[in-house]
Amino acid sequence: MIEDLDPVIHAPKRLAAMAVLSTATTVTFPFLREHLGVSDSDLSKQMATLERAEYVEVRKAGRGRGATTTYRITRTGRAAYDRHRRALAAILDG
Amino acid sequence: MIEDLDPVIHAPKRLAAMAVLSTATTVTFPFLREHLGVSDSDLSKQMATLERAEYVEVRKAGRGRGATTTYRITRTGRAAYDRHRRALAAILDG
DNA sequence: CGTCGCACTTTCCGGTCTGGCAAGTGATGC
DNA sequence: GCATCACTTGCCAGACCGGAAAGTGCGACG
Numbered sequence: 001m002i003e004d005l006d007p008v009i010h011a012p013k014r015l016a017a018m019a020v021l022s023t024a025t026t027v028t029f030p031f032l033r034e035h036l037g038v039s040d041s042d043l044s045k046q047m048a049t050l051e052r053a054e055y056v057e058v059r060k061a062g063r064g065r066g067a068t069t070t071y072r073i074t075r076t077g078r079a080a081y082d083r084h085r086r087a088l089a090a091i092l093d094g
Numbered sequence: 095m096i097e098d099l100d101p102v103i104h105a106p107k108r109l110a111a112m113a114v115l116s117t118a119t120t121v122t123f124p125f126l127r128e129h130l131g132v133s134d135s136d137l138s139k140q141m142a143t144l145e146r147a148e149y150v151e152v153r154k155a156g157r158g159r160g161a162t163t164t165y166r167i168t169r170t171g172r173a174a175y176d177r178h179r180r181a182l183a184a185i186l187d188g
Numbered sequence: 189c190g191t192c193g194c195a196c197t198t199t200c201c202g203g204t205c206t207g208g209c210a211a212g213t214g215a216t217g218c
Numbered sequence: 219g220c221a222t223c224a225c226t227t228g229c230c231a232g233a234c235c236g237g238a239a240a241g242t243g244c245g246a247c248g
Contacts, residue, residue, distance in 0.1 A: 161215080
C-alpha cells in the first residue's frame with residue numbers, strides 16, 4: 001500500500017524525471033531542466049538523489065562549454081519505477 | 095505538469111485517504127486509521143489538513159466513548175482529486 | 189588574450205513538512 | 219472510580235526542499 005510508494009520516486013520532480021527516463025533511452029541535463037522547469041542547482045540535486053539510489057546512471061561527455069551530461073535509467077531504477085507505478089495504481093483504483 | 099499535482103493530495107497518506115473517500119460515501123476515523131496504518135494523532139493532523147483545504151467534510155456523531163467521526167469528500171475535494179489523478183496520469187504516460 | 193557564457197556542482201541556509209510522544213477532553217462501560 | 223475509546227493539541231526534533239551565490243572547466247567571440 002502506502003509503504004510500497006518509493007519516497008525517492010514519489011517527489012514530483014523526481015517522478016517526472018523518472019517518467020521521462022523510463023521512455024527515453026538517454027536524456028540530457030539541459031533537456032530535463034527545461035522539461036521540468038527547474039533551476040540548475042535544483043535539478044543537479046534531484047539527479048544526485050536518483051544517482052545515490054542507483055536509479056540512474058550518468059554519462060559525462062567532455063567538460064566545459066560543449067559538455068553534455070546524459071542520464072539513463074538503470075535496471076534497479078526501472079524496477080523501482082514500475083513498482084511505484086503499480087503501488088500508485090493500487091491506491092488510486094482501490 | 096508537475097505544477098498540476100496538488101501538494102495537499104500528493105502526500106502518500108492523504109492520497110490514500112482521498113482515494114478511499116472518493117469511492118466510499120462515508121468513512122469513519124477508526125476505519126481510516128486502520129486502513130492507513132497510522133496513529134491517532136497522525137491521522138487527526140492529516141485529516142485536519144484536508145479539512146482546511148475544504149476537501150473533506152466532517153460529521154461528528156455523539157461525544158465520548160461511543161462517538162463516531164465520519165468524513166465525506168466535498169465537491170471541491172473531488173474536483174481536486176480528479177485533477178490530481180489526471181496530472182499523475184499525464185506525467186506517468188508522458 | 190580576456191572575458192562571456194554554458195554546463196554543472198557544492199555550500200549555506202531559512203522554511204516547511206512530518207510524525208512521535210504526551211497530555212487533555214468527553215463520555216461510556218465494567 | 220478506573221480503564222477505554224475517540225479524538226485533538228502542543229511540543230519538538232529530524233528530513234526535505236529549493237533559492238542564492240560562488241566555484242570549476244572550457245569553448246567561443248571580439
